[in-house]
Amino acid sequence: MTTSRGVRNNNPGNIDFNPRNAWQGQLGLEVGVAKPRFARFDQPENGIRALGKLLLNYRGKDGMPGVGRPGIDTPLEFISRWAPASENDTNAYAQAIAKRLGVGVRDSIDISKPQTLRELVVGIIVHENGGNPYKAEVIDEGVRRALA
Numbered sequence: 001m002t003t004s005r006g007v008r009n010n011n012p013g014n015i016d017f018n019p020r021n022a023w024q025g026q027l028g029l030e031v032g033v034a035k036p037r038f039a040r041f042d043q044p045e046n047g048i049r050a051l052g053k054l055l056l057n058y059r060g061k062d063g064m065p066g067v068g069r070p071g072i073d074t075p076l077e078f079i080s081r082w083a084p085a086s087e088n089d090t091n092a093y094a095q096a097i098a099k100r101l102g103v104g105v106r107d108s109i110d111i112s113k114p115q116t117l118r119e120l121v122v123g124i125i126v127h128e129n130g131g132n133p134y135k136a137e138v139i140d141e142g143v144r145r146a147l148a
Helices: 044-058 075-082 090-101 114-129 136-147
Strands: 026-029 039-041
Touching (some): 044 075
16 A cells, blocks of 8 residues: 555655645655655654644635634635645545534534544545555644643
8 A cells, every 4th residue: 555645754744845834743745755745753642733823824814705703713624725726626535524523514613623624634545645654642742732
């Protein structure tokens, strides 16, 4: 079985590398691929932390008019921001996340709650990597670091 790019990079959210983002544990641009694009982390917990921190930062950004509360706070808004429609089937992705959370795609969610953030993070990991290869402790530690 081939290990997904996100898992190889300890970046299960496939976060684009940006030198301005001095993420905890970020090692730089991925290596060993024809067109490097994604960040590489020292351990999966720090890649998961960065994923959670980005989602938490989205809350203060402009959401979609008439969707949820002000800011980004629904599965549809999070995924539209995370995975642009130019590269993804955003609606299918958002539907999968909403189903995992037990809410509708346009329902407000509170990702300051550890369990809600955890489910959103795991949903993104599954979608980006074709599954979740991480033990619960690794996910929990990444989420804990994101909320710290």
